[in-house]
Amino acid sequence: MQCMLPHFNVLEYRFRPVNAIETREGGEVVVAFSDNLQTVQVKSAQVSTGPEKDGFTFDRVFPMGTKQHEIFEYGVKE
Numbered sequence: 001m002q003c004m005l006p007h008f009n010v011l012e013y014r015f016r017p018v019n020a021i022e023t024r025e026g027g028e029v030v031v032a033f034s035d036n037l038q039t040v041q042v043k044s045a046q047v048s049t050g051p052e053k054d055g056f057t058f059d060r061v062f063p064m065g066t067k068q069h070e071i072f073e074y075g076v077k078e
Contacts, residue, residue, distance in 0.1 A: 013040070014071060017064040029064070037061050 018027050032041045034055070041055040062071055 012060045012062065012071075012075060013058045014062040014066065015040075015064050033061055033063050037063070 015031065018029060021027075030043050032043055033039070034041070037060055039055045039057045040061055042052050060074060062074075
């Protein structure tokens with residue numbers, strides 16, 4: 001007997017904050033997020049051609065300050 005489960009194609013991406021070592025070594029955030037939380041833009045003068053120039057689009061993006069319960073609320077409850 002085969003169990004037929006619904007198939008979902010949901011692509012979510014979570015970005016972590018810069019850690020202490022990265023901060024100490026001058027690391028900085030290199031992405032920007034759209035207001036609708038679906039597109040990530042790479043902040044770099046070198047990104048002027050190719051697929052990166054328009055950013056990357058996901059079903060949902062979770063910026064650095066997102067709390068774990070917010071991701072749970074979105075991913076499980078919605």
